[in-house]
Amino acid sequence: MTPSQTPVPDLSDPVPDAPRFPRSYRRPISLGSDFDHIRRLMADSTVSTVCAEALCPNKNECWSRGHVTFQILGKVCSRHCAFCAETSGAPATPDPSEPEKLADLALRLRLKHIVITSPSRDDLPDLGIGHYIRCLTTLREKAPGLTVEMLIPDFQGKDDLLDLLCQARPDVLNHNLETVQRLTPTIRSAQASYPRSLAVLKRASDRGLRTKSGIMVGLGETIVEVFQTLADIREQGVAWMTVGQYLPPSATHAPLSRYYSPDEFATIRRRALEIGFEKVMAQPYVRSSYQAGSFADGKEMPLS
């Protein structure tokens, strides 16, 4: 570390008792005019949103501002991760008309930037990559000018599949590490791995795509491990980074270790910028698709 770099702060160890919800995390509940519009559109559509399926705490805020992240390939994930609220089990056959429906929703919502994600589909012969590409080509055709961010699973680290998606050239390729290396085996599915996710990011960066990743904090990691994870991700050529507070979706999910303060998030953001990330969002309620459009359109984040 050079003398000018942010020093490793002295963060307290995980507290033994249940951490208390910090005052600084409270925020007003306000529903803007777009909320009902999106709610009605999604209620009439068979396309899902990760905002609803993953019980995202930002749903009111994002939908009120006209931001929504679509979830293709169904509502059921073939994997089970300890942090995630998505339903696990046997997924349904993908809807072949979903790409058209997605394009129709993007047009009706007048989106300039769209984020598309999916559950893992290890059950499908192509792991779902063909469906991703059909969604992308349909959006390119029906909604020219729309920028497309794909928040992808690891596709089992299969380079040939990943290359197909890279050739289709989404504007942003997003893949989350979720947590630090030591906690990956307990927090993510046994089918996921830290080195594999890094390799996915590297392959996409090497093929000239704009890459983005994200992690959660508050799962029991140390700040040294957080800084190491940032460095590992940056080493793969990743340009954009998100860091948010883990909030357990239920009592059966991985327990919360601690809440990070806004100052601690600011320290993490500073460190990430110092090691070369171009854009970084680090705040308690940041999620990997939070305000994704403002990353893409070059506006500075109003965060940290």
Ligand code: SF4
């Ligand atoms: S942060 Fe992303 S997933 Fe959460 S509500 Fe906003 S757009 Fe949806």
